[in-house]
Structures are given as structure tokens and as C-alpha cells.
Amino acid sequence: MKIAVVILNWNGILLLEKFLPSVLKYSPEATVYVADNASTDDSVSYVKAFFPSVKIVKNDTNLGFADGYNQALKHIEADLYALINSDIEVTENWLQPILKTFENEPKTAIIQPKILDFKNKEYFEYAGAAGGFIDKYGYPYCRGRIFDTLEKDNGQYDDNCEIFWATGACFFIRSTVYRELNGFDAVFFAHQEEIDLCWRAFNKGYKIKYISESIVYHVGGATLQQGNPKKTFLNFRNSLLMLTKNLPKNKLYPILLGRMVLDGIAGIQFLTKGKFNHFVAILKAHFSFYRLFLKHYKKRTKFQEPKYYNTKSIVCIYFIKKIVVFNDLFRTKQI
Incomplete structure (x- = not known):
């Protein structure tokens, strides 16, 4: 080949x-x-x-x-x-x-x-x-x-x-x-x-x-360092656009709403850590997503596979249950 x-x-x-x-x-x-x-x-x-x-x-x-x-x-x-x-x-x-x-x-x-x-x-x-x-x-x-x-x-x-x-x-x-x-x-x-x-x-x-x-x-981070607010903006906005394009139809709006709530919590965490620029980046990401929503909704195809994930909330598992190793997700039946 x-x-x-x-x-x-x-x-x-x-x-x-x-x-x-x-x-x-x-x-x-x-x-x-x-x-x-x-x-x-x-x-x-x-x-x-x-x-x-x-x-x-x-x-x-x-x-x-x-x-x-x-x-x-x-x-x-x-x-x-x-x-x-x-x-x-x-x-x-x-x-x-x-x-x-x-x-x-x-x-x-x-x-x-x-x-x-x-x-x-x-x-x-x-x-x-x-x-x-x-x-x-x-x-x-x-x-x-x-x-x-x-x-x-x-x-x-x-x-x-x-x-x-x-x-x-x-x-x-x-x-x-x-x-x-x-x-x-x-x-x-x-x-x-x-x-x-x-x-x-x-x-x-x-x-x-x-x-x-x-x-x-x-090496990693050669283009945008992990702490760059532009990286925060792109990650949060693009993730919402990706969900809009690819989620199964019956899960689209509930998952988007849940994701926005979780993004809000992430924004508050940035504020409490004094990272105001990252908080603003999340706000900008959401407003950019609102402007682009219809355009990306039209990119949806006829079929979206319903079983696309293997954990319900990695945020909950990692930050609340303190499970930080991938294989432990399965040993402790967290999926």
C-alpha cells in the first residue's frame, strides 16, 4: 500500500x-x-x-x-x-x-x-x-x-x-x-x-x-501550551460542536444541556483558582457555539450509533470517586 x-x-x-x-x-x-x-x-x-x-x-x-x-x-x-x-x-x-x-x-x-x-x-x-x-x-x-x-x-x-x-x-x-x-x-x-x-x-x-x-x-504542547486560554476556548467550543454533529437524536438535547452545566462548573473552578482568562474562554466558547449550532446541526448524518461511550461520567469517576487509572474503571465496574 x-x-x-x-x-x-x-x-x-x-x-x-x-x-x-x-x-x-x-x-x-x-x-x-x-x-x-x-x-x-x-x-x-x-x-x-x-x-x-x-x-x-x-x-x-x-x-x-x-x-x-x-x-x-x-x-x-x-x-x-x-x-x-x-x-x-x-x-x-x-x-x-x-x-x-x-x-x-x-x-x-x-x-x-x-x-x-x-x-x-x-x-x-x-x-x-x-x-x-x-x-x-x-x-x-x-x-x-x-x-x-x-x-x-x-x-x-x-x-x-x-x-x-x-x-x-x-x-x-x-x-x-x-x-x-x-x-x-x-x-x-x-x-x-x-x-x-x-x-x-x-x-x-x-x-x-x-x-x-x-x-x-x-513532545506535546508545541503549538498551544496546556495553560493557554485559546486552547481552553477551542476545546470547549469544539466539543459542543462535535456533540451536535454526532450524538444520537434522542440524546442530543439532554446531553448538550448536561454538558453545558458541567462546563459551567469547570468555569467556576477556573474562577476559584484565579484563572479569569480561562473562565472568559469558556464563556466565549459557549457564545461561539450558539452562533454555529444550526450550521453544525445540518451536518448531522442519517444515522448516529447509540453506543458511543464506555463510561457515563468520567468527571464524576475521576474527581469524586478518585479513580485515576484506566484499567481501574473496569475492575471497579464504573462503566
Whole structure:
């Protein structure tokens, strides 16, 4: 199968200098692309000078993660897309087990590898860990990471299994499925767009998988740091838009109402911690959602799978019941 490894870049010359060599060294099966989001540094000239085998696709403006990939992939022909962040270090033979899975499982449309922390390589990394899930209200969490609790990799997730969403940090997808689903939702710009795409694939009957034999290391926070209010805005707004598009019809309004209440509680917590900018970001996220609601309601498809979650409220489980390890959700029957 023809595979394209596509690295989205915006002013990331230092990251490309550090991580592009590992991608080229360990990806002989792939054609490597840098999709540049109108960088103003010397990223493009640097890649052309030092990595002439890498193909360049240029976007005219910074379109964010979502539309940045949408526009770039229009110019890239391959059976499989491997969309990886510029702050990803890949390892030897990282592609083979994923290629094998795609070849043997035609209903598997999206795959992620094991994501470990580049800064602390014994631990899972926040963005994806060992595969993603959501609760009834759309809050995401991972095997190996629930909210801010990161697990050490002791081999507890050394399996290959179906998951609900794959991380955008290292996201493999069949090009035919990407086109069928019209790619990422451009309105999202960044954050949660990969969960939305996976949910749409899930509603179409496709499988999303985690493959543990493939390992990469992720720096994380290279674009927007965890404490950035813009990140808070995008996460809260995009999650509501995602729910609007993908929830089963009979659950749409009750879940949206419940989610808004929970968002309000989160906003109050930010206030009590003196994080006024994040409180304002949640308010702005909700007003932006109200403006975009009808547009995204019209994006709903005819069928939404009713069983999309494996926990009712990860917020309650984590903050009230103090269960912070993924496997403990099942040992204590919290699902």
C-alpha cells in the first residue's frame, strides 16, 4: 500500500531540525511530505536545503490543524495518510505493524500507535496515550491518561484493540475514508477535530484501532501550551460542536444541556483558582457555539450509533470517586 507521511508545519524549523531525521530514517516505505501552513520562518527553505527527498506542499495562509491538512491532502495521492505532528520522534519499524493491520482488516479505517512522552519516555503522553475514548457527555480520556493523570508504561496496554478515537498527533487513515468523510471539520481549526472525524467514521461502521507494536514519542504542547486560554476556548467550543454533529437524536438535547452545566462548573473552578482568562474562554466558547449550532446541526448524518461511550461520567469517576487509572474503571465496574 502506498503511504504518505505528512507533517503539518507552522514556523517549526527547530522541531523539523530535531525530529525530521528520525522520520526519514525509519520510514523507508513512505513518501514524506511537509505541509506548510504559511510559515514566516525559514522552515521551507531549510527542508529544501537539508532534506531534498521531502516533498513540500504549501498553504497560502495558516489554516490551523484541521483545514491545514484538508487543503494539503488535496495535493497528495496515497492509499494511506500518516498525519504526524512536527514534534513526534518515530522509532524503528513503526510503520510495519500499522501497514499490516490495514492490509488484513478492510473495515479498520483509522489507527494510532502507542504515544509515549518524549520528555519522560517511561510514561504515556497526554495526547493519545494508548488510545482514546469519550464519556456520555463527550469528555475525552485515554488508556494511560485520564485528565492530567499520566500512567507509566508497564506493558499494561501492550495489545491491539479497538478504540473510539485516535490522536491527531500521529493519525493514520485510509485516504478513501478521509475523502468519504470530507476530512476534518475546518471550523474546528485545532483541537478535537480528530475525535470528531473518528466519531463520524464510527457512525459509518468503520473501526478505529490502537496498535501497540508501533511506538512514537511526542513532545506535546508545541503549538498551544496546556495553560493557554485559546486552547481552553477551542476545546470547549469544539466539543459542543462535535456533540451536535454526532450524538444520537434522542440524546442530543439532554446531553448538550448536561454538558453545558458541567462546563459551567469547570468555569467556576477556573474562577476559584484565579484563572479569569480561562473562565472568559469558556464563556466565549459557549457564545461561539450558539452562533454555529444550526450550521453544525445540518451536518448531522442519517444515522448516529447509540453506543458511543464506555463510561457515563468520567468527571464524576475521576474527581469524586478518585479513580485515576484506566484499567481501574473496569475492575471497579464504573462503566
